[in-house]
Amino acid sequence: MSPSGTSVIVVGGGIVGLACAWFLQCRGHTVLLLDPARAAAAADAPGEGPVRSGSLAALGVLMADSFHRERGRAWDLRQRSLELWAEWRQELARRGHPIPYRSGVLLLAADGDEEERLAALGARKRALGLPLEPWDRRRLEQLEPGLPQPSLAGLHSGRDGQLDPGSALAALAADGRQRGLTVRAEAAVALRRDGGGWRVDLAGGGAERAAWVVLAAGTASGTLLKAAAEVGAGVDSGPWELEPVLGQALELELDAPLPGPWPGAVVWRGVNLVPRPDLEGGRRLWLGATLEPGRRADPDQLRELRGLGGAAPEWLEEARVVRRWQGLRPRPVGRPAPLLEQPAPGLLLAGGHYRNGILLAPASAAWVAGQIESLPTGT
Numbered sequence: 001m002s003p004s005g006t007s008v009i010v011v012g013g014g015i016v017g018l019a020c021a022w023f024l025q026c027r028g029h030t031v032l033l034l035d036p037a038r039a040a041a042a043a044d045a046p047g048e049g050p051v052r053s054g055s056l057a058a059l060g061v062l063m064a065d066s067f068h069r070e071r072g073r074a075w076d077l078r079q080r081s082l083e084l085w086a087e088w089r090q091e092l093a094r095r096g097h098p099i100p101y102r103s104g105v106l107l108l109a110a111d112g113d114e115e116e117r118l119a120a121l122g123a124r125k126r127a128l129g130l131p132l133e134p135w136d137r138r139r140l141e142q143l144e145p146g147l148p149q150p151s152l153a154g155l156h157s158g159r160d161g162q163l164d165p166g167s168a169l170a171a172l173a174a175d176g177r178q179r180g181l182t183v184r185a186e187a188a189v190a191l192r193r194d195g196g197g198w199r200v201d202l203a204g205g206g207a208e209r210a211a212w213v214v215l216a217a218g219t220a221s222g223t224l225l226k227a228a229a230e231v232g233a234g235v236d237s238g239p240w241e242l243e244p245v246l247g248q249a250l251e252l253e254l255d256a257p258l259p260g261p262w263p264g265a266v267v268w269r270g271v272n273l274v275p276r277p278d279l280e281g282g283r284r285l286w287l288g289a290t291l292e293p294g295r296r297a298d299p300d301q302l303r304e305l306r307g308l309g310g311a312a313p314e315w316l317e318e319a320r321v322v323r324r325w326q327g328l329r330p331r332p333v334g335r336p337a338p339l340l341e342q343p344a345p346g347l348l349l350a351g352g353h354y355r356n357g358i359l360l361a362p363a364s365a366a367w368v369a370g371q372i373e374s375l376p377t378g379t
Ligand SMILES: Cc1cc2nc3c(=O)[nH]c(=O)nc-3n(C[C@H](O)[C@H](O)[C@H](O)COP(=O)(O)OP(=O)(O)OC[C@H]3O[C@@H](n4cnc5c(N)ncnc54)[C@H](O)[C@@H]3O)c2cc1C
Pocket: 011, 012, 013, 014, 015, 016, 017, 034, 035, 036, 037, 038, 053, 054, 055, 056, 057, 058, 059, 060, 061, 062, 186, 187, 188, 189, 216, 217, 218, 219, 220, 246, 247, 248, 249, 288, 289, 290, 326, 327, 328, 329, 330, 350, 351, 352, 353, 354, 355, 356, 357, 358, 359, 360
């Protein structure tokens, strides 16, 4: 608990905004979360139809230990997040809001270069004491149903895994509300300085005020910051541009439950095959995701994904598509993801998480809380 809670407005209720709002509320701050989609997102499940926020479209694969580096900011954030997700899940389950987590990610090598890279990655991570285990071809061949081919070698990461983003959003929102978090289904349209704090103008008219504002509104965070810098609110001029990168994904129904099952989510040539043992007696599998700059979904890319570029095993080809959806990932232009910045005193940006927002949400929230608690301002 913070000794003296402050007032905070969080703009955006995707996984990053909700994680920030929940964590700040837990630490004794008074938090208002603004998101016009929160009302529509009550079911918190991906579906067909219009392009969705990244958080409602994500597959929830958390790749922290198996990240290709082992030092630097991106590595530190991943390690911190993996620890925090474990703590947060425990705390949320204790309070009646469990988030299922299926541990294990199996990375596959489809060619000789990948095989060498995976072997080197595994050796470096094992030197740090991390549980990354090499799987040889014989072991991979024993898995059922059969893996996409070629699968020359594998690297299994025991602590990485998959959590359902819909359950995570629902758990954070429900527990946050029980702790006093206020949620308004409103869009922020402008930011202004207001005494020692900030005023946020709302699309429906009216405004909200707080000592701190946290921007976690996907690509809209960049637009809000740019506009605030232009009206001279003392906001650093950036660059804050966040560009959308669209991802399409599929839910498939298999003839029979995945036997075995696989030792977690499988990654083959960058495509995630995510068993969902919790859905329809274990007969469902998520497949994704495409990487398409912009906001328009390309049917050819979806076809390529569906057939794994011609490498889909028979059982996968025969599976029935029961759902397809798409979402946008916010990617910083010309800067490494994510952007954790303070563009003006009392104004924080937690955005641009691109492909790893589900993984990085807790470490981002911890960074936000650290900024607020080390530099108290205003009211
Ligand atoms: C198909 C797909 C698969 C993915 N798979 C994974 C994965 O396996 N693992 C992983 O870690 N990541 C994955 N990601 C990436 C992840 O989804 C994103 O990094 C993450 O969702 C970013 O979260 P966010 O909260 O910053 O933004 P968003 O999810 O975009 O949320 C932003 C929110 O802000 C709201 N908003 C917008 N404008 C305003 C405004 N003016 N005022 C108030 N609110 C506003 C929106 O309604 C939205 O709810 C995937 C993404 C996609 C598209």
